[in-house]
Amino acid sequence: MEEEKVLCPVCRTRTCRYVGNNGKINFYRCPVCGIYQAESNWNAQGNFDMNHLAAFLAHNAFDANDNFEKRYYTTESKEICDELQKEGRGRPIHIDSEIVEAWYPKSFAEKIDRILLYISNHAPHLGQTVRFSAEQLYSFLFIERYESSSGRLELRPSDALCREGNFMLACLAEQKYIQNHQGLQCDRVPAITLMPPAYARIDEIQKNTANGKNVLVAMKFGDDTKPLREAIRKGIQEAEYSAIFIDEVQHNDFITPELLKYIRDSKFVVVDLTHKNNGAYFEEGYAMGLGKPVIQLCKQGTRLHFDIAQKNTIIWASEDDISEQLRNRIVATID
Numbered sequence: 001m002e003e004e005k006v007l008c009p010v011c012r013t014r015t016c017r018y019v020g021n022n023g024k025i026n027f028y029r030c031p032v033c034g035i036y037q038a039e040s041n042w043n044a045q046g047n048f049d050m051n052h053l054a055a056f057l058a059h060n061a062f063d064a065n066d067n068f069e070k071r072y073y074t075t076e077s078k079e080i081c082d083e084l085q086k087e088g089r090g091r092p093i094h095i096d097s098e099i100v101e102a103w104y105p106k107s108f109a110e111k112i113d114r115i116l117l118y119i120s121n122h123a124p125h126l127g128q129t130v131r132f133s134a135e136q137l138y139s140f141l142f143i144e145r146y147e148s149s150s151g152r153l154e155l156r157p158s159d160a161l162c163r164e165g166n167f168m169l170a171c172l173a174e175q176k177y178i179q180n181h182q183g184l185q186c187d188r189v190p191a192i193t194l195m196p197p198a199y200a201r202i203d204e205i206q207k208n209t210a211n212g213k214n215v216l217v218a219m220k221f222g223d224d225t226k227p228l229r230e231a232i233r234k235g236i237q238e239a240e241y242s243a244i245f246i247d248e249v250q251h252n253d254f255i256t257p258e259l260l261k262y263i264r265d266s267k268f269v270v271v272d273l274t275h276k277n278n279g280a281y282f283e284e285g286y287a288m289g290l291g292k293p294v295i296q297l298c299k300q301g302t303r304l305h306f307d308i309a310q311k312n313t314i315i316w317a318s319e320d321d322i323s324e325q326l327r328n329r330i331v332a333t334i335d
């Protein structure tokens with residue numbers, strides 16, 4: 001297996017590294033999109049909106065340099081992902097166009113929020129000035145690189161992308177969110193510093209009043225609960241949120257700072273208490289302590305701990321009952 005440098009088929013970064021093996025292994029390690037496995041033609045593979053996919057990968061990238069947990073995105077089915085993981089062949093994370101669309105911001109304000117979070121994640125120190133490559137900027141600023149003309153996907157001219165990139169940066173500067181030290185030009189890398197209003201907004205986003213789309217799901221994980229997991233995922237997606245299952249994003253099921261951060265970043269939390277899983281009780285308590293709404297589920301006949309038995313709970317008899325009830329509950333109580 002040899003690594004070669006290629007143009008990233010999603011974001012067009014030139015320094016993307018690629019490992020191919022007779023067309024069987026197609027790993028890309030892109031500094032913008034992170035690690036993913038794909039044929040060069042994503043569009044044919046999963047009917048992706050390539051502009052949305054580029055933004056999704058940039059905002060949710062698995063770090064291409066430091067990926068000791070070996071997580072990567074793939075369009076392989078969830079079943080294949082599970083098998084590969086069981087065989088100890090890394091941690092593939094299934095991705096499809098539905099997941100990308102559920103995540104994709106539905107409004108301009110939501111894009112701005114996502115952009116602020118992205119910049120702050122890439123500038124860990126307060127007031128730090130960071131530089132991004134043009135390709136990285138286009139991806140995280142939600143600039144559309146591609147347009148389809150007579151059924152074919154084509155790259156838009158780079159001066160148009162630059163102009164739109166500049167516009168987004170000007171919007172951020174106008175709202176005093178960033179200081180942009182020089183205009184965006186395709187061959188020049190702008191230096192960006194987050195300003196106090198941006199930090200105030202980020203604090204707000206991370207509270208439950210946020211526009212955040214992520215929802216942490218606490219439940220027992222295992223083969224026996226797969227139908228339950230998928231039913232919950234479907235209900236959350238149908239309400240236009242993204243479900244986060246901690247075992248899909250981190251290596252162990254312990255309560256870690258990363259898990260707590262996911263709870264803090266969730267607009268609300270969904271907990272299934274059927275298996276009286278200690279972790280799920282803990283995560284529910286933590287979310288309640290932060291003032292986050294919690295939606296409880298449990299299978300008919302489960303006896304709940306008296307502290308939470310009073311809470312409004314979706315009682316389900318079969319997994320088929322869950323998606324619609326959960327979706328309705330979210331729409332009625334969260335939005």
Ligand SMILES: [Zn+2]
Binds near residue numbers: 010016030031034
């Ligand atoms: Zn890329």
